[in-house]
Amino acid sequence: MALTITDLSKTYPNGVRALKNVSLNVGSGMFGLLGPNGAGKSSLMRTVATLQDADAGTIQLDGIDVLKDKDEVRKVLGYLPQEFGVYPKMSAIDMLTHLAVLKGVTGAGERKAMVEALLQQTNLWDVRKKALSTYSGGMKQRFGIAQALLANPRLIIVDEPTAGLDPAERNRFLNLLSSIGRDVTVILSTHIVDDVLELCPRMAIIAQGEVLLEGSPNDCLTTLQGQIWSHVVSGEEELRTIEAELEVVSSHLVAGQHEVRVFSPTNPGAGFNSVPTELEDVYFLTVARHAVN
Ligand code: ADP
Numbered sequence: 255m256a257l258t259i260t261d262l263s264k265t266y267p268n269g270v271r272a273l274k275n276v277s278l279n280v281g282s283g284m285f286g287l288l289g290p291n292g293a294g295k296s297s298l299m300r301t302v303a304t305l306q307d308a309d310a311g312t313i314q315l316d317g318i319d320v321l322k323d324k325d326e327v328r329k330v331l332g333y334l335p336q337e338f339g340v341y342p343k344m345s346a347i348d349m350l351t352h353l354a355v356l357k358g359v360t361g362a363g364e365r366k367a368m369v370e371a372l373l374q375q376t377n378l379w380d381v382r383k384k385a386l387s388t389y390s391g392g393m394k395q396r397f398g399i400a401q402a403l404l405a406n407p408r409l410i411i412v413d414e415p416t417a418g419l420d421p422a423e424r425n426r427f428l429n430l431l432s433s434i435g436r437d438v439t440v441i442l443s444t445h446i447v448d449d450v451l452e453l454c455p456r457m458a459i460i461a462q463g464e465v466l467l468e469g470s471p472n473d474c475l476t477t478l479q480g481q482i483w484s485h486v487v488s489g490e491e492e493l494r495t496i497e498a499e500l501e502v503v504s505s506h507l508v509a510g511q512h513e514v515r516v517f518s519p520t521n522p523g524a525g526f527n528s529v530p531t532e533l534e535d536v537y538f539l540t541v542a543r544h545a546v547n
Contacts, residue, residue: 255316255330255408255439256281257302262311264297264463272297273308274463283436286450286457286471287443290541294463295443296336299413302441303333315409329358332407334398336414341386346378346397349386350404357405372400376430392423399430410440416449428452447534461541474536481519482535483526487512503535503542 257280264273272294289295300306302313304324313320320327342349350369359365373379376396381389386397395415402410412431416424432453434440442449450457451471458468467474482503487493493512496502500516507513515529516522517539 256314257320257409257439257441258312258314259298259302260312260314262298262301262308262313264294264301264306264308272463273301276311276460276463276465278458278465278468280439280441281456282439283456284431284440284442284454286454287441287460288445288447288450288457288537289443289460290445292462293445293460295445295460296413297463298460299333299411299441299443300335302409303331303335303411304328327409330408332402332404332410334395334402334410334412334415336417338394338398341389341394343385343387345383346386346389346400347373347382349397350400353401354404359405368404372403375403375433376400377426390423392419392426395419395423395427396430399427403434408438410434410438411443412440413443414445415442416444416446447537451533459537459540461544464544466540466544467536471533475531475533478517478531478536478539480528480531481517482529482531483516483518483522484529485514485516485522485526487514501539503538 259276259278262273262276265271276298287295287298301308302320304320304327308321315327318326347369350372351365354365354369359368373382376399378393378396378400381393386394389397398415399412402412416427419427428449431440431442442454444450455470457471457474459466487496493505493514496514496516500518500522503515503517505512505514515535
């Protein structure tokens with residue numbers, strides 16, 4: 255499915271401009287929407303998911319006008335919100351069956367087959383009779399995907415799904431996402447660069463309600479190729495000098511020492527090594543440069 259967002263704007267009643275003329279083209283497959291907290295990702299996802307209105311702009315999903323034909327969108331949509339709400343004492347299998355009824359899967363045989371297949375796919379079969387309230391974070395997110403996949407959606411939106419998962423749970427969850435069919439459009443909203451790197455052939459960086467960069471992760475990397483330099487600093491004083499004189503992209507502690515990465519078209523000086531650009535460099539630099547403008 256092709257999703258075309260054009261000039262979408264939203265200001266909340268408290269005056270926060272959450273979306274400013276957002277335009278995006280999202281084709282089939284996985285699309286990564288990367289941005290820091292407060293960037294406007296959830297506002298955008300909720301609007302596409304027909305849960306809130308925009309002040310201006312349009313959203314087209316193939317032939318559907320998303321902001322007007324909400325029922326048509328809901329028929330093809332699977333949504334995993336950032337906050338999935340309460341996890342009841344109900345078991346996964348009963349809850350999925352209940353949600354399948356709400357989604358309009360009326361045939362009992364079809365419903366049973368669908369629910370069972372999803373429980374297998376999300377690796378929840380063995381715990382299908384346990385209360386959802388007893389599930390771990392990772393199990394809850396996999397249940398969230400199971401409910402989003404009910405009734406074969408063609409557009410799936412997952413909002414910050416890996417936040418709070420431990421590395422093994424996150425891995426399992428990303429593998430599950432990558433197994434969703436390629437002809438389905440999946441929008442993955444996240445502030446975690448590696449989520450996008452591992453899964454998404456197309457991506458956009460969003461901050462302060464604006465789309466700052468759009469393309470493949472590779473396109474994004476080539477914009478900075480050969481211009482990222484790394485240096486292990488001797489102490490706080492040198493770190494402060496570098497921060498004052500150069501465009502610092504990030505600074506990490508590695509075995510107790512600060513390793514700084516800077517942007518510079520030419521060699522910034524002794525002790526700096528040219529290093530391959532990482533998507534995190536592109537993300538940090540794009541967001542930081544926008545913040546100072
Ligand atoms: P993200 O998902 O990228 O963290 P959000 O879309 O949740 O970003 O938020 C964008 C901005 O809009 C933030 O400044 C946030 O505080 C504000 N915001 C979000 N929802 C509401 C709301 N219902 N009312 C007022 N402000 C909101």
